[in-house]
Amino acid sequence: MQNLLQELTGLLSLDDRLVSEGRLMKNKVVELALNLDPLLIRHLLKSESMKSHFFSDVDGIFVFDKIKFQKFVSNKKFLPDSFTSYKNKIGLTSESEYLTDSQEVVLSWPYKDCVLEGGQDREDSVRTEIFWNETLAPDQIDRLLSPKALANFRYLGKKYGEYVEEVSAESHLLIKGNNLLSLHTLVKNYEGKVRLIYIDPPYNTNNDSFQYNDSFSHSTWLTFMRSRLEVAKKLLAPNGVIAMSIDQNEAFYLKVLGDEVFGRANFISAVTVQNNPKGRVMDRHFATSHEYILFYSKARLAEELSVRKTAEQLKKDYTEQDEDGSFRTLELRNTHREFGKHNRENLFYPIYVNPADSTVSLEKSKEYHIKVEPIWDDGFEGCWTWGTTKVELEGDLLLGRQVKGQWKIYRKSYATSDDGEAVSRKLKTIWLAKEFHTEKGQKAVDQLVGKGRFRSPKPVEMIKTIVDLATKQDSNDIVMDFFAGSGTTGQAVLELNAADSGNRVCILCEQLDYIETTTSTRLQKVAEPLGQSIIYCELAVANQAFVDAIEAAATIEDLAKIWADMQEKAFLSYRVNPRAIDESRDEFANLSLADQKRFLVEVLDKNMLYVPASEIDDQAYAIPEADKAVNKKFFG
Structure with missing residues (x-):
């Protein structure tokens, strides 16, 4: 087999499409094989051993066995890097099987809490974090996405410092934690009740943003978005609307995804917003000065979307x-x-x-x-x-x-209807208002939390327009944003309620640490003078605490201490044998800092990143009694 591996490596290396930075790309090899790429097949037919191993002779015609070839290429012995070799040695990687054979499915990074920062619409937005991917069986996914316990409740705004006894249907919420898991946690209480979802997701402005080769960059981003949009659809009310800000890098892919998730018949419109009238002068060919907002409804709307005239x-x-x-x-x-x-x-x-x-x-x-x-x-x-x-x-x-x-x-x-309501007007599909420029959003955040704390937030007036478009002031409509960023949506809802005596409820989810400094600070300063309050809480962490520590580690020595702590306190994957890892400490030491981090995250049980709500009474999690009481009221 070793000779066959070496010969195949040599043949594939002749194809420039399969080589990046001097290394063969497994994913690309498999992709071309499954697509019966003519050039790849011609390369293989040059070798008699490849013919006999991967082709069947049917009356003088060679038929390519792409499944057999895929299994061979996907084998852990083919093109192992130092990281894969180490995993193979300590037994963390199971024998090579295809997902269709093993009845498993791929769930890509739903638990990665350093997802790109919100508002990725600038040249310096690329981050260096690795996006981990794992294969999980269906029952593991069910457990991963089960509701999580909430913890660390506190008020922002008028009731700041008061004790939180209950999260009611009228409570504004700001939740820290992985947004996919937060959404699944909210389904029990809010399924079919959310009138408007607004999101400003990461824009995937660079093909390396998701650490995949170019052939997979868009599909990776879309898988990331799809898992969130599918649960978002569950949360939307029958007359619910979702509005998604996006730039031209992914707008057209997101349109196709939106058609699939929400239904093409429920596409409302694509609005063009001039957010930078000067244009980005560093762009090639054209100085980009706009972005889009895609509007979908959950079902065909009985009433037209419109805004009240000022x-x-x-x-x-x-x-x-x-x-x-x-x-x-x-x-x-x-x-x-x-x-x-x-x-x-x-x-x-x-x-x-x-x-x-x-x-x-x-x-x-x-x-x-x-x-x-x-x-x-x-x-x-x-x-x-x-x-x-x-x-x-x-x-x-x-x-x-x-x-x-x-x-x-x-x-x-x-100017007013018979019941005293101000007349409404339809909005055009091109928004040119100065209040919608990015610099307006930046100024608002800088004034509240200080300069340099958050870049390129959405303008408050633009979000107010979207909220006014899709909600009614006196109907307790719920507005949700699960890429909350600096909290613009929360500020828009609070200010709109104050202006028209509305009863809208906002629910915000954010997973990056700036929620504790920028987002919370902004909403505290907005809510307090308006006499309103927001409940802040977090998904109760278990293994996620170790993920955060691993990501923050600066040296290999730091990681060694974390590993020692993990063996004592963490929930490790069932595939992990700590003794085998310690016996291979020399090989582990030869891995790069990034690969050591990657490995330690992989050995954690991803189902236990956060505390399951159903296990809140387990003393191992040390959930305070006060938090337990709030959870039990919230989950019923």
């Missing part, structure tokens, strides 16, 4: 006044020339005006003697927008006016 807009647009309030006039004639008497004959009829008081009637009389028809100035026979039945019912909203010697019919449009 006081300034109402004053500008509704300049006339009568006993019923401020109004503006709109011409009753259909202004679209494709509609007219030729295809809307029932909407072509005369309306009669009383010139003394401008009132109208469908019947000609002594008072109502001015005949008006929907005819254009050039003689084209158009049509009205209302039929005769509606004119009979709501004729008091119509009036006749003489314009440049010609009589026309207008209808009154009031």
